[in-house]
Amino acid sequence: MSVAELKERLLAATETVNTLRERLKQKRLLLLDTDVAGYARSQAKTPVRFGPTDLVSCRTLQGYTGKVYSLHWNPEKNRIVSASQDGRLRVWNALTSQKTHAIKLSCAWVMTCAFSPTGHSVARGGLDSVCSIFDLNSPTDQDGNITASRTLSGHKVHVSCCQYVPDEETHLITSLGDQTCVLWDITTRQRTSVFGGEFQCRDTADVLRY
Incomplete structure (x- = not known):
């Protein structure tokens, strides 16, 4: 050449x-x-002027018919899982505002939700005293719903918060309305540790967050 x-x-x-x-x-x-x-x-409207320190919403995730009680970002910060009292657990593409999952829950009184460290699963808990795990890669039924892949049961009161242990897909912590927190092994569905309650702990009221 x-x-x-x-x-x-x-x-x-x-x-x-x-x-x-x-x-x-x-x-x-x-x-x-x-x-x-x-x-x-x-839109033929007068623009609102914002100062340099004002926060402006750049996207709105719409479609709820009940109160949004909890949301959580995935590790890559490009997806959001939200829990609302219309009985749905929703997963959103935060870059496009598109809804990718709308999981129908057995109990509408959901209080918390969380993404797993890999972003492959989401968890939720609420007034039914159960923490459910949903695998986002699992097949959906004809209505687009996903069946819970794991159910962590045995809580005596409502689950106010759930969160995965950082960098561990198989361990999750739940906080409860009885002054306790529980560390779970998701694979075996067994409690690994219990913090508070009958054990010595400084908590004197319900644990809402951790």
Whole structure:
């Protein structure tokens, strides 16, 4: 291949790269939906002026018919799981605001939800005194629902909070309305440790968060 041919190919490749770079820039601008003033003008409304320290909502996740009691980000910060008192556990794509899962729960009085460290599973707990684990990769039924892959039962009172142990897909902690917290082995569905209650602990009221 001659030098002239190489130069011609280089120019063509450079032009292709520049074109792709411009297309990527335009795509990013389309996803950047935080231009509140521009949106207000497009709706024939007067834009609200925000100061440099004001927080502006860039996305709204809609579709709830009950109070949203809990939400949790996945480790990559691109998905959200939310629990609401309309009896649904929802998983959202935070970048597109699209709902990927709407899991129907056996009890609408859900108080807490959490993503697993890998983002493959979500957990929820509530007034039914049960912590349920859902594998997001499992098949759905004809209504789009997922059956709980694990159920951590045996709590004597409501589950106010649940959270996976960092970097451990198989261990989860629940906090309860009886001044206790429980460490669970999800694989065996057995309690590993109990903190509070009959054990010496400084908690003197219900544990809502940890």
